[in-house]
Amino acid sequence: MMIKVSNVSKSYKHKQALKNVSFTIEGPKIIGFLGHNGAGKTTFLNLLAGLIAPSNGSVCVNGEHVFNAPAILRDICFVAESGNFQEEMTIAQSLKANSFFYPKWDEHLALELLQVFALNPKDKVRSLSKGLVSALGIITGFASNAGITIFDEPYIGLDVAGRNTFYDLLIEQQSENPRLFILSTHLIDEASELFEEILILHEGQLLLQKTADEWRQHIVAVKGGALDVEQATAGLEVIYQHSFMHEMTAVVYANGRSIEGNNITRESVSLQDMLVYLSKQQKARAIV
Template sequence: MIIEAKNVSKSYKHREALKNINFSIEGPKIIGFLGHNGAGKTTFLNLLSGLIATSNGSISVNGENVFNAPAILRDICFVAESRNFQEEMTIAQTLKANSFFYPKWDANLAMELLEVFALNPKEKVRSLSKGMVSALGIITGFASNAGITIFDEPYIGLDVAARNTFYDLLIEQQTDNPRLFILSTHLIDEASELFEEILILHEGQLLFQKTAEEWHEHIVAVKGSPSDVEQAISGLKSIYKHTFMQELTAIVFTDGQSIEGQNIMLERVSLQDMLVYLSKQQKARTIK
């Protein structure tokens, strides 16, 4: 499966959610689709799922535009953060309805996962806790067997053990039935080891797209006196700067270049820290 976004923009009445997004991703692969709140992630995933139309540009899967393309959309399963299911339906009815939509639906897997997450198929969706609804979404995503399976904050309300079960299932499914998984989450420290490729949106734009192996070659923290750090990072794009106790920390894109300088220290930047820095940057701009 190949997803291509070409010059994608999406505007609402009072804001521009996405601004000229361009990228392509190819599976089977587990993609980390990341960004702070309001970065545009969910908007893009809604566009990819054909739920809304772009304002400009196009999103295609295997060369076909996804909007108003039922055949393509049957091979895309989008498990959103909320409102995935009809509250008056039982779990069994919900899974049955999904089986009609997804042609590769695996009913046996769905039943196995009901037991894994201890869900009663006779219960109505409206009676479920947030964690149970999340588990039902996870079951739907895996059982759909969709070539593109999207999980947007899939485990709200689930405890650590249940989240670890999700991660184990994700690895198992990618081994047994490889596909293009897209995972959007704020629990990055937990999930980062799963990602084979990372995309980061920031303020409606694509900030970064690299494989997991490339991450630490392209993002680095440079620490030292302000003058030494500024000299060392001259010509590089800075993502975030912070001065504390006369020490400057600069998070920069290296573009694969080596950083040299006297009296400076280079440190790795985790994905979780990167999102924290971007959030701080956004808040600083808002305050100004």
């Protein structure tokens, strides 16, 4: 599956949620789609699921626009943050309705996962706790077998055990039946080992797109005296830079180059920290 996003902007009445965003993702792969509150993640995921149209630009899957394209949408399953289920249906009815919609639906997996999450198929969606609605979303997402499966904050209300079950399922499904999974979550460090590629949005703009290897091996925080750090990182892509007195921290994309110098330290950067660095850098740029 290939998603091509070209110059996409999306405005609501008083708010521009996405600003000229372009990128390409190719799967199968597990993608981490990250950003602070209000960054535009859900807006983009709604666009990708064909639920809303962009104000400008295009979102294409395998070369076709997703908006108003019923055939493509049968291969894209969007599990929304709030749980997009009919409240009056029972769990069994909800799963049945989805099985009619998604041509590659895996009934056997759906039944197995009902037991894993201890859901009673006769219960009405309306009666479920937040965690159990999340479980129903997780079951629907995996059983849909859709080429693109999107989980937007899939485990609200689920405890650690439930979240670990989700992570295990994601790994198991990706090895048995590889798909393009897109996962948007605030629990970044918890999920970061799963991601094969990361996209970070900030205030409607794409700040970073890197594979997990690029991020783990090549993104480095260099700390030390300002002149030493500047010298050691000269010519590299700077993700974040901050000086205080004569000390400096620079987070750089080393791209295979070794970073040498006197009186400097080099540290790897967790994904959670990178998100913080990126948004601080954006704020600093906005002030300048």
